[in-house]
Amino acid sequence: MNNIFKLIWLIPVLPLIGFLINGLGRKSLSKKTSGILASAVILGSFILSLLTFIQVNQGVTSNVHLFNFIHLNSLKVAFDFKIDQLSVLFLMIITGVGFLIHVYSTAYMHEEEGKDFAKYFAYLNLFVFSMLLLVMGGNYLIMFIGWEGVGLCSYLLIGYWFRNTAYTNAAKKAFVMNRIGDLGFLLALFWLISKIGTVQYDEVFDVANLAKLSNIDITGITLLLFVGATGKSAQIPLFTWLPDAMAGPTPVSALIHAATMVTAGIYMIARSNALFSLAHETQTVITIVGLATALFAASIAIKQNDIKKILAYSTVSQLGFMFLALGTGNYVAAVFHVLTHAFFKALMFLGSGSVIHAMGGEQDIRKMGGLHKHMKITSITFFIGCLAIAGIPGFSGFFSKDEILASAFSHSVVLYSIALFTALLTAFYMFRLYIITFTGTFRGTNDQKHHLHESPKAMTIPLLILALLSIIGGYIGVPEALGGHHYLSAYLSPVVESVEHHLTNSTEYLLMGLSTILVLVAILYAWVKYKNYQIEPEAKGLGKVLQNKWYVDELYQKIIVNPLNAVANFFNNIIETKLIDGAVNGVGKGINYGSRQLRWLQSGQVGAYVLLMVIGILILFFIQLIL
Amino acid sequence: MDIKAYIALSLSLFIIGIIGVLIRRNAIIIFMCIELMLNAVNLLLVAFSKMHALSPVAKASLDYASDAQIFVFFIMVVAAAEVTVGLAIIVMMYRNVHTVDVNFLNRLKN
Amino acid sequence: MGNYFTFPDLLIWLPILAGGFCFFSKKDKEAKRTAIVFSIIILGVSVATLFFTDSVKHLNLNYVNYIWLKYLGATYYIGIDSTGRMLTLLTAIGFPIVLIATSNTTFKKPANFYGLLMLTQAGLMGVFLAMDALTFYFFWELALIPVYFLSSQWGGEKRIQATFKFFVYTFAGSLLMLIGIIYVYMHTGARSFEDGTIANHSFALNSFYNAQLSAVEQNWLFILFFIAFAIKMPIFPFHTWQPDAYDQSPTAVTMILSGIMVKMGLFGVIRWLIPMFPAASIHYRNVIMLLSIIGIVYASCIAMMQDNIKRLIAYSSIAHIGLMCAAIFAMNQISIQGVMLQMFNHGINIIGMWVVVEIIERQTGIKKISQLSGLATTAPTLTIFFIIIALANIALPLTNAFTGEFLMFSGIYNYNTWFAAIAGIGIILSAVYTLNMIQKVFYGSVNAATAEVKDISWNEKIVLLLIVGIIFFIGVYPQPLIDLTSGEINDLLLRIK
Structure with missing residues (x-):
């Protein structure tokens, strides 16, 4: 049949091999070898994913059975991989973006000691392995294995600098909060097992089996799954770990806490769309939680001064957008946004890494300024990222965000207006970040000023590639209103039912025009407000509350x-x-x-x-x- | 003679023995009182044996007539053995603590 | 007749033989070496039993019956069936690990120490092999007594108090069980022997299963037996001997206690209690599950508060055992299969935890979490091993405990949703205390106490590699262990119905 499916197990196993070699040989491997090895295995997985994609794009999907994991009379769980349109799309994001971040890391982490360097790459490879298991798994249990695995790797990488207690605290917080979500996931699995005795996707989504589930069952199962998703994808109420997770090295934030792991929740719900489409109450909950998170996190991001924290809250907010899309039943839009977000958010995180690298570890944007002169590539690519996330027409974020907004509009105007407001906030705080960091005059110390330099090629090339992807990534989902065919929607149609949102072309034009104009206004406002940025006095009132993140941590x-x-x-x-x-x-x-x-x-x-x-x-x- | 007289005698001997054991503290006197009790029982046994031998049942088969008196000999043998052991203990006690007062032997208390 | 070298005989007599050699060894090193060599031989025998499982062909290899007290209907009947095979394997794996891992520690009077340790192994093997109530009771006590001496002679400062508590606790339980055994015995049917002797009653396992007991009698007897097993496991609220005993016993003994000996209680429930009193088991299942589940949350909460690393692990173990006990009484195939897996895995994991704790304590003399810091810098290899084992202990997927816990939770859920949900809080709390401990002990900067710590030596490395190997093998491919025990679970469930 298709030879590529026989080799499919190599996709996760390659990173695992990388992990083992780097982990066991961390004392003897040179930095160069371990960096190249770690990147090469991911590249290998990427190439295999690409080949698989070519097959799958022709409509050939497969369920690859490896071995029986648990085999009882009353419960059979196989270790198998489901290779279909959805999982291959995620495979490509993970391995593709993952590869770029590995390459970037070889330069970013260069100052680490040899064995710590190898340890870092071992963890990174292990993460990719777990993430691949998560998306490739043919049933919920395998997904759960990957699900906890990525949580572990996130823990290990956040606490990578383990001598710093604040960092290890952040790591612990991330793991525990994820575990709270995981309990929800597990309970959903138990519920499924007790009702239909299987966790295999094909069997769960089987019409006959779905019919066995009562309304309460479906609502309960989907709500519990959603609890799992809120943990992993940092939604209210379990979102506070993600900003703290910025304690890890910046490439880790880019890979785990922006591009891949945090989107696992979206993947899971998109994968279970057959269940979620039946649970209207759950969808309402998801919509509300997603929108609330988006708005809430965006409001916090306005007042933050740590470059990575801003990006982290932005990630939480964007994830909220994706959940909004899921809640409104537009799974394609959510997956689309995962894709474009992976590009531009990874780009911005790596860009911020480049800045931090140049600033000698400084993360406070109040002490930056005028960096454009010193690091043009970083600045320009970061600017592209900002344009993309703000949703300027022509950039990738525009298409995906617009689709989410349209989907919200077709549900209710209230949803739409809150979402639009959040989008404006997004544009505002991103440009605030950009303007304060890259324009104006330098506010740091003299030492830092002399040290300023453009990052090495291993860091700038991934930036350039991601910038390119942030521009063109949106064109796989050009809506029909703009004369496109929405390739992504068609591609995903065997897995995810596409939703028609009954909007006439003229309404869509109106929405797009409105959001574009308002976003431009928001950007302009940011420019006016921050072009001559001086360090602000201590904020009062609402500003202080926002600066202190609504005191959520204190509340918890x-x-x-x-x-x-x-x-x-x-x-x-x-x-x-x-x-x-x-x-x-x-x-x-x-x-x-x-x-x-x-x-x-x-x-x-x-x-x-x-x-x-x-x-x-x-x-x-x-x-x-x-x- | 009436059997009751024997019973009364041996009972009073026995009670004297008990009272002696209870109120005296001299080990030798206690020992003698124990012997007294034994012999009270012996006396009773002999008396009953004699009474039994006179009964019609026993007369029919003379073989059983004096069986009970065998026990008396047993008891006497046991008593003799007891005397040897008991006196030896008392002698040892005297050697160790230079008294035959039993209340002096209260080391178990603590 | 293969009777001269049946597996049960070998598994019991080899440790006794080893114990004898150890007692009479002259040189200090000799005792240790004898014990290690013998324990490895026993491991070999135990592994061999895995290949002779056919119930017909290998009957004579796996079961042996000596006449013991004929007129009482008691025989010395030992046999190896699937659960027994797994637990004897655990015992056989556990001892060499314990002996090798602690071989850097020097004990005073090593001859006695190792001799008693090997006797304990004989007792444990006997418990898992006994097919006759009197034999079972005999070995049950045989396993207890050497441990008492080991703890009270070689333990920590408060050892006398701790071991006294341990002994009285477990012995009280045993005596209740003895009463129960005698009562059931009086209600068993007659038993005839080959030479024509007929005993009025019988101690054989099957006779016990089929004893004529009214529902009320069953309920009372159930309580007698259950308390004995509950103390041994231990489950809330019979657990307070355990932290003291674990804390004060020498670590080698603690490993045996926590890794293997607590399985006696679980094994007793599965082998004796439920099949003997199926109706009473169903009658009391809710109470017991409730107790177990309270115990999970309760012990996890207390574990969070512990500053003593040994007591922390002890409470963590109580929480895990509580889950197993709850899963047994959920009484469905999934949950009991989970227990079977978990009995083995918990043994491996917790012995691994103790191995690491032992290394730390021997080098620093400290068992307070708050006084340790930065071991990851001075002993990175040790840290990696410990993190793997600790994560296995909190059932991270692809480690051995995950499958077991998943099945147990799933089975409990099938019985009662809320029980599973509340027990699930334990999953979260276990992460909290485990990560707290890892953070405080291994992360952070080096302090005076940990600056001189050396990384692990080769013998410890071998042991830990073995443990980690088992963790991952069973974690990725649990099916062999499932296949080993699935038959007996079906028998058990049939008896309940």
Whole structure:
């Protein structure tokens, strides 16, 4: 048949091999070897994915069975891979963007020690392996394996500089919050197993099986799956780990916390679209949560001064947009936005990495400024990224965002207007970032000023490629209103039902025109406001609240962490030591006390013993008499 | 003679023995009281044996007439053995603690 | 007749033999070497049992029956079936790991130490092999007594108190079980022997299964047996001996206790309790599951508060055991299969945890989490091993514990949604305390206590590699272990119906 499907297992195994070699040989490999090796295995996977894509594009899909993972009478879970349009698309994003980021990392991480360098690449490869498992898995369990695997790698990479306690705290927070989501995912799986006894995609989405599920089942399962997605994709209420996750090296933020891992939730819901389309309540929840997150995170991003934090909140906000699309049933738009977002957000993260590299580790944009003169490639590519995310026509973000807005509009005008407002905020804060960082005059120290330089080729070339993709990436989904055929929609149609949103061409033109004009106004406002940027005084009122991220972390500390600690303390100090151990020791003490009282009988006086004996005999004698 | 007299005698001997054991502290006297109790039982056994031998059942088969008296010999043998062991213990006690007061032996108490 | 070298005989007599050699060894090194060599031979035998599983062809190899107390209907009947095969394998793997991993520690009076350790192994093997109630009880106590001496002679500062508590606790449970055994025995049918002797009652496993008991009697007996097993496992609220015992015993003994000995309780429930009293098991299942699930959350919460690394692991173990106990009483194929997997995996993982803790404690003399820091800098290899094992312990996918926990949760969910959801909180809390510990002990900057720590030596590396190898092998491909035990699960479920 198709030989490529026989080799499909190589796609995840190649990064695994890279991980093993780099991990085991971290002390002996030179930096160059480990960097090249790590990038080469990802390139290998990318090429295989590309070949697979060519097959799949012709409509050939496959379910590749590897071995039986769990095989019981009542539950059969196979270790197999589902290779179809959706998974191959993600494969290409992961391996393609992943490869670029690996190459970038070889330069970015150059100052690390040899064995830490190899460790970094080992983790990165392991991440790609897990992520590939996640998207390739032929059932929810394999997806879950990858799902937890990427969470682990995220933990390891956020805490990569493990001597810094703040970083390891961030890593821990990310892992624990992800685990909360994972519990939701797991419970959804158990629910599925208890109702239809399988987690295999093909069987779950089978019409006959779906019919076995009641309305409550479907709503419950999809809600629980969505809980899982909120953990991994950083939605309200589990989003606070993502900004903290910026503690990791910048390429990691680009790969894991922008382009790939955080989109796992979108992938999962898109994969389960057959289930979600049946659950209208869940869709409403997803819409609201997605939109709320988008707005909320965007509002925070306006007031942040850490270049990576701004990008992180921007990511949360964009993910919110994707969930909005999912909630409105437009899965294609969500996947489309995943794709374009992967390009421009990875671009901006790598760009910010380049800036941080040049600034010698400084991340505060108040201390930057005027960097355009010193690093033109970074500046221009970053500018392209900003244009793309703002949704300027012609750039990739325009097409995907427009589709989401149109989809929201077809549901309700309220949704649309909030989403549009969020889009304006996005344009505003991105250009605020750009203007403060790259234009004006330099505000850092003199040392930093002398050190400013354009990054090496290994970093700029990925930037250029991603910039190119950020421009052209949108053209695979040109809507029909603009004379396109929406290739992506057609491509995904076997997996994801495409939604017609009954908008006439003229309405669409109107929407596009409106959003474009407003975005331009927002950009202009940012330009006016920040072109002569001076370090602002301490913010007050709403500004302060925004700067402090709406105090969400503090709130969680108060309502979850502190009570939990109090309960644990209560268990530890009161129940365990006083109550249970007290009861146990109490039995011992009681016996001790009792025997101390009984001890008086054992006076040691022979006479007393004899007396007792006689009394005993007499008692026996009388008992005998009475009976 | 009436059997009741024997019973009364041996009972009073036995009670004297008990009281002696209970109230005296001298090990030798306690020991003698124990012997007294043993012999009270012996006396009773002999008396009953004699009574039994006079009963019509026993007269029919003379073989059983004096069986009970065998027990008395047993008890006497046991008592003799006891005397040897008991006196030896008392002697050892005297050697170690220079007294035959039983209440002196209260080391188990602590 | 293959009776001279049946597997059960070998598995019991080899450790006893080894124990004898150890006791009478003159040189200090000799005892250790004898114990290690024998334990590896036993491992070989145990692995060999995996290849002789045919119930007909290898019957004489796997079962052996000696007449013991004929007129009481008791025989020394030992046999190796699927669950027994798995747990004896765990015992056989556990001992060489423990012995090699602790071989850098010097114990006073090594002859006695290793002798007692090997006797413990004999007792454990016997428990997992016994097919006769009296034999079972005999080995149950045989496993307990050497451990008492080991802990009370070679333990930490408060060892006397801790071992006393441990001994009284478990012994009280055992005596309740003894009462139960005698009562059930009085209600078993007659048993005849080949030479024509007929005993009025019988101690054989099958007779116990078929004893004539009313529903009320079953309920009472169930409680007697269950308390014995619950103390051994231990589940909430019978658990307070465990942290003390784990903390105060020498680590080698703690490994045996936590890795293997707690499985006696679970094994007892599966082999004896549920099949003997199926109706009572169903009667009490909700109570027990509730207790177990409270125990999971409760022990996890307490584990978060611990500063002593050994007590932390002890509470973590209580939480895991609680999950297993709950899963047993969910009584469906998925959950019990999960328990079977998890009994093995939990043993491997927790022994691995102790190996690392032992290395840290031996080098620094510290077991307080707050006083340790930065071990990842001074001992990177150790750190990697520990992180893998700790993550396996919290059931990360593709490690061994994941499949087991997944199946157990799934089975509990099938029985009751809320039980599974509440028990699931344990998943989150386990991540919290495990990561806290990793962060504090291994990450951060080096302090005075950890500056001199050396990375692991070759023997520790071998052991840890073996453990990690098992973790990943079973994690990726659990099917062999599932196949090993699936038959017996079906039998068990048939009895319940």
